[in-house]
Amino acid sequence: MNEENIDGTNGCGKVRTGTQNEAALLALMEKTGYNMVQENGQRKFGGPPPGWEGPPPPRGCEVFVGKIPRDMYEDELVPVFERAGKIYEFRLMMEFSGENRGYAFVMYTTKEEAQLAIRILNNYEIRPGKFIGVCVSLDNCRLFIGAIPKEKKKEEILDEMKKVTEGVVDVIVYPSATDKTKNRGFAFVEYESHRAAAMARRKLIPGTFQLWGHTIQVDWADPEKEVDEETMQRVKVLYVRNLMISTTEETIKAEFNKFKPGAVERVKKLRDYAFVHFFNREDAVAAMSVMNGKCIDGASIEVTLAKPVNKENTWRQHLNGQISPNSENLIVYANKEESHPKTLGKPPTLLARLNGQHSPSPPEIERCTYPFFPGTKLTPISMYSLKSNHFNSAVMHLDYYCNKNNWAPPEYYLYSTTSQDGKVLLVYKIVIPAIANGSQSYFMPDKLCTTLEDAKELAAQFTLLHLDREHNLFSLDLCRRIWRK
DSSP: OOOSOOOEEOTTSOEEOHHHHHHHHHHHHHHHOOOEEEETTEEEEESSOTTOOSSOOOTTOEEEEEOOOTTOOHHHHHHHHGGGSOEEEEEEEEOTTSSEEEEEEEEESSHHHHHHHHHHHTTOEEETTEEOEEEEOOOOOEEEEESOOTTOOHHHHHHHHHHHSSOEEEEEEEEOSSOTTSEEEEEEEEESSHHHHHHHHHHHTTSOOEETTEEOEEEEOBOOOOOOHHHHTTOOEEEEESOOTTOOHHHHHHHHHSSSTTOEEEEEEETTEEEEEESSHHHHHHHHHHHTTOEETTEEOEEEEOOBOOHHHHHHHHHTTSSOTTOTTTTTBOOOOOSSTTBSSOOOOHHHHHHSSOOOSSOOOOOOOOOOOTTOOOOOOOGGGSOGGGOOSHHHHHHHHHHHTTOOOOEEEEEEEEOTTSOEEEEEEEEOGGGTTSSOSOBOOSOOBSSHHHHHHHHHHHHHHHHHHHHOOOOHHHHHHHHHO
């Protein structure tokens, strides 16, 4: 227990002394039987709870909690999160002053309890006008390694990564779409723990580290979308990858119909992967075990169950031009694919790639269209009279918050360079005139983009993250990703 006397205020706005804080925490420990210890900038409640036997809960049982009032502590927070299930461990991040840092991690004993916490407590009004954000927390154990020589095989890459880093478990390498004897120029390296991956990233990140005489690119791999088991039990679509570009949908359908004629409803192929829809789930599962590893047109294919994606997020992609209107299968499923190298999933919107998820507070406006009838009365308004949850892009959010702070609009300056393979790469520098004379005169991300829209969105996201640190604006999920790393 932290024995410092810390002043705090409770939900009624009354001052609560350090002695009262300590008494409230001691009462919580006595009531629950949990231990509490403070170390390394965090206070741990439980971990394990009283009477716990066996290993800790598996991956996927922990949630991240953000936007916690700085004067709120475990005696108020734990009862709220116990509504979702039994808490294995509650970790509240602490400042030296004794205030909390505005976020915590709650580990439940089962994945179902963690998912319930997200459903019932995300956007929960924990104090009048104070809404917390709750989302899944996953320790990232996977690194993206780019600029790998394309002639290198999986075994060579695995051996080399084991030589230069510790804790390597596996390497995921995808063959080229046009030449199956070569890789795609990048790989995913799986480590035994988040710490091992973080240490490897720290060693490799400076940009001077070389493999086989090549300067490699290193970053965190974007985690795969977690899909609950109940949803996966209803899936009757297979994801097939490593196809030849020349292989047709008719050929794929014929091959998958061989084990049971008429079982396949339809096939949708995109480049070197495809989605195979079955009439019945049982047939899909049986075909997966039969067809995985088989050769079609000389290519050894990989077959897995397709993972459903959030339809609302996919509709956003459709609106943003990320998905072709006739790509019906992309609107329903997302699986491992390399069109966006850093992720093992289908390419999400830039905002999703940067945030992991959209900011959970305030509640999001429903994205849809309504009929516009003749005679409907329209009222002229300013965009600045709207609330922030009416905006979907970071560029609009940045403009909105500059206006709300009575700042001049952000100024965007475009720069370009050329990649090793001849692509034009773009980056924006953003200047906020109102704070340009402060500690930071401009904001520029450390990533380059191939499209103008992505470059501008990335720069705006980067700026919002730094403004959030200095001016407490919002950007919960961006901060969550930085903290987890």
